[in-house]
Amino acid sequence: MNRTTAKKEIARLKELIVYHNHRYYVLDAPEISDAQYDRLFKRLADLEKAFPRLVTPDSPTQRVGAISKDKFSTVTHSLQMLGLENAFNAGDISDFDARVKRYLQMEGDIPYVVEPKIDGLAVELVYENGRLTVGSTRGDGITGEDITGNLRTIKSIPLVIDQARAGGVPDYFEVRGEVYIGKSGFVKLNEQREENGESLFANPRNAAAGSLRQLDPKVTAKRQLEIFCYGTGIVKGIEFGTHEEVLNTLKKWGFCVNKEILAVAGINEAAARCECLSGIREALDYQIDGAVIKVNSIELQRRLGTKTRAPRWAIAVKFEAQRENTKIRDIVPSVGRLGAITPVAELAPVIIGGVEVKRASLHNEDEIRKKDIRIGDTVVVERAGDVIPYVVSVELSLRPADAKEYLFPKECPACGSEVIRHEGESVYRCIGLSCPAQLKERLRHFAGKAAFDIQGLGAKNVDQFVDANLLHDLSDVFYLKQEDILKLDRWASTSAKNLIDAIAKKKEIPLHKFLFSLGIKNVGEFASKMLADRYKRLDKIYPAAKDELKEIDGVGETVADSVVRFFADENNKRIIQRILDAGVNVLPPEEKSPEKQPLAGLRFVVTGTLAGLSRSEAKDIITRNGGKVVSAVSGSTDYLLAGASPGSKLDKANKLGIKIIDEEDFFSMIGGA
Ligand SMILES: [Zn+2]
Structure with a gap:
């Protein structure tokens, strides 16, 4: 396509997208399906990528711009914006x-x-x-x-x-x-x-x-x-x-x-x-x-x-606030699908805004301490956003003498594993691989595309197998039997056999994907890759000490802490061993040939304060992945990796139309390789 045709096509697509945006977001009356809309949008984005000089600020692809500096500038309203009595x-x-x-x-x-x-x-x-x-x-x-x-x-x-x-x-x-x-x-x-x-x-x-x-x-x-x-x-x-x-x-x-x-x-x-x-x-x-x-x-x-x-x-x-007084009968911990443990208040039932409320999340330990909520207290309950019951405050004058302080459990109420609270977080989490509360989510992650990538083990089948007691922990995936699946609804011998075959085919997995599949808190694709590159073998990671781990690029204190605690859990190790016993072969990372390096031939400028790594670490990672780091932004720069307070380099990159990425983008460039 030449520039003139592209220009016409871009104008046509922009007009179409603006029209359908209005139908969808303003009139709430879409004329095309989401998939059709996404295709239009992608076509425009592709064309703009091919002809970057044809991108204008009002293009629907340009809604999300660059990061602001540390604060917003002031605007004076030409007519005062008045309040109301x-x-x-x-x-x-x-x-x-x-x-x-x-x-x-x-x-x-x-x-x-x-x-x-x-x-x-x-x-x-x-x-x-x-x-x-x-x-x-x-x-x-x-x-x-x-x-x-x-x-x-x-x-x-x-x-x-x-x-x-x-x-x-x-x-x-x-x-x-x-x-x-x-x-x-x-x-x-x-x-x-x-x-x-x-x-x-x-x-x-x-x-x-x-x-x-x-x-x-x-x-x-x-x-x-x-x-x-x-x-x-x-x-x-x-x-x-x-x-x-x-x-x-x-x-x-x-x-x-x-x-x-x-x-x-x-x-x-x-x-x-x-x-x-x-x-x-x-x-x-x-x-x-x-x-x-x-x-x-x-x-x-x-x-x-x-x-x-x-x-x-x-x-x-x-309007009158929708809030009522009621009593806290008990506080019980509940485990979320990702392992977060939330204290929930069991309330004497009360009608608020026409709806009966019996339970309210107290969110976390800090929240309970801050509001000084105790079992037996009379509390003011509101429905935040007219939906979620929310404990606003305690009526201290009504506190009975026997009101009890709530003690946070040291063990997961669902599986008995250790619960830990990471630095900088307000929630406690269960770290158990076999925690029933987290099982479905863990299995979905385990079988997902970035992990074992097992065709036919999507959310629907995971739910069915867990509900039918076929899967109790991750390792059970490799012990599924065709005859057990056949007893379930919707399954015929061909489909059951296909699934068993699909699982058997995935018994070879690179170390970084295996690590990622375990769903260790804070260990994403990037950290998994860094750990795999450093240790090469699973059994070398088990005994690694926290101090050693946190020195690795892209790992740091929080990740290191998660890794150490995860592998210290005997039950977690038992499940991993059972996966290996099923014949799963964890492959060491391949040595990268230069043309396979994800950043080969790309020129980077790094600016601003990055959250997860120092600038020199970032530079080191770029170099080791085949990229080049230059100090000044110019026309030949491919990417500007920008942290907080990026300064003049950001303006220059914007002017030159250079792609600006944040840490997350950066990690996915390497992690996805
Ligand atoms: Zn648990």
Whole structure:
């Protein structure tokens, strides 16, 4: 393909992707399947890779940009982003209406618009010539933080306005909205953080705020953020008649506007609508903490004006927090599918927001200590994000004399193995290879592509075999019998034989893959490879001391600690021996010939502070894998490996269009080889 054809094709693909993005993320009405969308996206990315000079900043492939320096710069809002006064009951709502009428010297019904109040973070988006140029937080209303890079990762925010659909837009306009994380996204994010031993977000608003303030847009991009737009700042050349008109225009321009917003004739209807929103809040997939009533007419809004920091034409109606008091009957540890041990409070059943709550995760030891939660205590329970029961605090005045402190178990409640808490983590983990709580997940990992890669032993079959008691630990995979499988549903003699054959075929495995297959905490593909390269044989790793291990590139203290404890567990060693007894042959690493080295011929510049290794270690790894390290960024540089605070080299690399990678990318370049 020549450059001219490519340019045309890129333009066509961009337009298509922008169109389908809007159908999917804004209108929630996709016209094509996810797979079809992914193909379009990949085709565009491939073409842009082949013709890098045709990449523009507004391309859908460019949503995730480079890491910010250590803090965000400040943006001054051209129109102040005002806060709202609160109403807590029906009396406050009618007082608001009375004040509006008094101020305007009007009688009769005032038309209002009622919007759900999204529990998120207010932001402003500036568009110039149809392109998103600046995105900022509300901050103190006068100045906010420049978080353009992070806002660009939110797919329901158009990077460029589709002029054809919008029918033309002003040269300059500002859109305001609330960035939020949906309830399901919030639950998933906290689950992940719990497994990783990271602190949890108390509610979706904190989660959205925390995600938007990441210096690395890559982190933000993973966080399922969305936006509802509800207003404008300066819009050059357009006079709106009503707030409804503003919202309809935003929709036409391609912004996401909440579907529950309703225009009403007067204050009684407005109050009724607030009641109704309060009633449906459970059913919405985003958290709302109230409703906003706004005077619909822009002319009346102008006449009402603002007092100090809040407009006179709007009020936030706060819903009652969904929280109740109840008693903690007991605290029991529960083992997650990745071995994290979570203390769970068993509560005297209580109805919160229409749902019975009997249990609440207390997350970890630190959380229990910090809140001083004891068995027998009366506690305040809330449903974070209207979903997850969450213990907010203890009612100390109600503490009985016999309230008991909770002692964290020293052994896994599911298998009796040692539980350990790694430095810098807040969770305890079970290290047992045969832990029933972790068995399915461990087996999936064991049979997965980067480990034994056994065809036909996917999640569904693993679940079936474990549930049927055919697999009790990893080694059982190599002792599966055709006749046992045949007794199960869905299996015929051919399929059972195929699986047994597939397993038999995988009895030869390189050492690094074998190490990785064991699922030792903190030992990923890269560390497995480094360990394999250093020790060559499995039985040499067993007796290795922590001090020796941590000196290896890409290993370090945490990994070394995990390895030592894992191999100190007699049961773990027994299972490994049983795998070897089944005839599994662990192969020593091949000596790399130069053309097989993963970084052969590539030129790297290293800059900034890397998290897991020193710069000289990074350079050493590059050289040993066939790459070359140069000190200055130039046109012939292939990759810039950038850590935190990368400085001017990053700017230069950006200018020259040089591929910028982080440590994770770097490790996968070598680890995947
Ligand atoms: Zn266990």
